[in-house]
Amino acid sequence: MEACKEMKAKLLVMFIVLAMASAPVMAQQDPNDAGNQDSIILVIEHQPDVSGIVSVDSTFTAELYFVNDMQNIVTATGGYEWDNDNVMLDSAIVTPLALTAFNMMRVVYYANNVDSSNYYQLFQFGGFRISGDGLATSTSRQHIATYHFHVNPWPNPGTDSCVIDSQEFTGGAILKFVDPDNVWWLPAFGHKFVIKDVAESGGLGTIDNLPLEFSVEQNYPNPFNPETTVEFALPSAGEWDVTIYNVLGQVVESFDGVAHQPGVVHVKWNAMSHASGVYFYRVEAGDQSETKKMMLVK
Structure with a gap:
């Protein structure tokens, strides 16, 4: 009987360890x-x-x-x-x-x-x-x-x-x-x-x-060569800006436009003339903004 209890205890411990390992x-x-x-x-x-x-x-x-x-x-x-x-x-x-x-x-x-x-x-x-x-x-x-x-x-x-x-x-x-x-x-x-x-x-x-709220998606594809798309959602009409920076904080490209109604905006960036590396894009619309990172690989 004691041996049986000991075996059951060992099996219970083994089950708990396996469960923890699989969680x-x-x-x-x-x-x-x-x-x-x-x-x-x-x-x-x-x-x-x-x-x-x-x-x-x-x-x-x-x-x-x-x-x-x-x-x-x-x-x-x-x-x-x-x-x-x-x-x-x-x-x-x-x-x-x-x-x-x-x-x-x-x-x-x-x-x-x-x-x-x-x-x-x-x-x-x-x-x-x-x-x-x-x-x-x-x-x-x-x-x-x-x-x-x-x-x-x-x-x-x-x-x-x-x-x-x-x-x-x-x-x-x-x-x-x-x-x-x-x-x-x-x-x-x-x-x-x-x-x-x-x-x-x-x-x-x-x-x-x-869209009900301002949001910025990750660019796609990412990493990219040489073209990528920046997508963002605008919950209301108005002006928007997309600015692309290098790792030194220098502006390498900028885009702007006016959304005449709420919706999703797609901006394509062709980086053919730029070197491989990390870049950042900042989307601004009204008093809202968001910055994300992207990678150009040639």
Whole structure:
């Protein structure tokens, strides 16, 4: 009996040690890439009605992208919500890339059910790889999944809206990346979206993506040669400036413009005439600004 108790104790200790060894260690961001935080990005796209039938419904997709430029990902989770019950999730599909990278499990609906997703107005992505390298690194965005929605006629076309944003909920849908060494970190999430339904007289509805807050994305690709894109979201109309500096703080290029409505701005920089090295870009709009680092490699 004593020998049996001793064996059970040893097994319990062994189980606890193994559990501790397998538990992910948290980092605030990719521990191998302190300069460029990894990101989860949603891109909202309006899909025109090609059936030839006039309808007040609007159809759109939410495309999910991952940015992981320095470390492979073997597990990734993220939860999202919308706040208008006239918006309905019809279907979702993972890309061939995600099927290969996360070969053990892929989840795209809340509670694995499209009806539950629409009832709670929640959707998610969960991917897990049992062995291997997972999602390989890339300096560009990597397309993971696409979610297909339709919009029923809204009571107040032109003024009604729907917000889509990240949201943690039960079932593990927290923004999280995990690498092959079992270290996990919090990727950055792109800006919120406001989707507006504007019913044109006798025609189709339209959808606009309108960010709720000022945000600056990591340039892509990064590192780059010789061209890269700086993307930032403006929640209101107004002037904007993008200034690029070298490591000495000297201005090497500048761009400016005027946004006539809220939206996302893309600025391309061709660094053909500049030397390899670290550069910084600063985006300013009104009283808000943000600076990020990028790498030119020739």
